[in-house]
Amino acid sequence: LAKTTQPISMDSYEGQEVNITCSHNNIATNDYITWYQQFPSQGPRFIIQGYKTKVTNEVASLFIPADRKSSTLSLPRVSLSDTAVYYCLVGDGGYSGNTPLVFGKGTRLSVIA
Amino acid sequence: DAGVIQSPRHEVTEMGQEVTLRCKPISGHNSLFWYRQTMMRGLELLIYFNNNVPIDDSGMPEDRFSAKMPNASFSTLKIQPSEPRDSAVYFCASSSSLYQETQYFGPGTRLLVL
Numbered sequence: 001l002a003k004t005t006q007p008i009s010m011d012s013y014e015g016q017e018v019n020i021t022c023s024h025n026n027i028a029t030n031d032y033i034t035w036y037q038q039f040p041s042q043g044p045r046f047i048i049q050g051y052k053t054k055v056t057n058e059v060a061s062l063f064i065p066a067d068r069k070s071s072t073l074s075l076p077r078v079s080l081s082d083t084a085v086y087y088c089l090v091g092d093g094g095y096s097g098n099t100p101l102v103f104g105k106g107t108r109l110s111v112i113a
Numbered sequence: 114d115a116g117v118i119q120s121p122r123h124e125v126t127e128m129g130q131e132v133t134l135r136c137k138p139i140s141g142h143n144s145l146f147w148y149r150q151t152m153m154r155g156l157e158l159l160i161y162f163n164n165n166v167p168i169d170d171s172g173m174p175e176d177r178f179s180a181k182m183p184n185a186s187f188s189t190l191k192i193q194p195s196e197p198r199d200s201a202v203y204f205c206a207s208s209s210s211l212y213q214e215t216q217y218f219g220p221g222t223r224l225l226v227l
Contacts, residue, residue, distance in 0.1 A: 043218025
């Protein structure tokens with residue numbers, strides 16, 4: 001089961017681009033990389049998922065190098081409402097019999113005005 | 114779609130009492146997950162089902178916890194007897210399948226055991 005390591009917390013000013021890097025040295029061939037966002041008093045919410053290279057949607061971008069041992073979630077021009085905990089998960093969702101995506105402690109992003 | 118529905122949203126009970134948490138997954142989803150979240154331990158996967166069948170309950174903390182999924186639209190998580198250390202937010206999530214599929218979380222049940 002691939003384990004992930006990400007910073008415990010980050011601070012940013014409004015309007016800045018925020019990059020949160022996640023390390024997953026033991027990622028397996030079938031594993032995908034998925035990021036979730038959790039606001040206080042709410043359940044986690046899917047942000048983005050990728051396998052390799054770059055994925056972009058209306059919320060964020062996900063950069064994955066060729067060796068896939070790390071990934072970077074990029075949030076463009078953050079606002080106060082982006083203050084949340086961001087989780088990096090690696091796995092194949094349980095398809096191979098392994099435990100589905102495991103949530104670590106996440107990165108607590110605080111956006112300052 | 115209404116999303117994942119959980120009830121109750123808040124539960125306060127006394128130690129030793131039975132607690133039942135309920136979850137209605139998104140219609141058409143085949144996989145259902147129960148999580149517990151505390152400040153100390155973060156978000157922990159307790160048990161998950163696929164096509165109403167429990168696949169892995171290794172995350173269930175002890176025999177006081179049990180979960181059922183009698184049909185595709187309903188699941189329960191029961192704690193009997195409850196203890197103060199069970200106080201946490203319990204989330205239910207569902208996905209269309211297990212493989213790399215997005216999990217959709219409910220609003221959670223905030224449980225306080227006195």
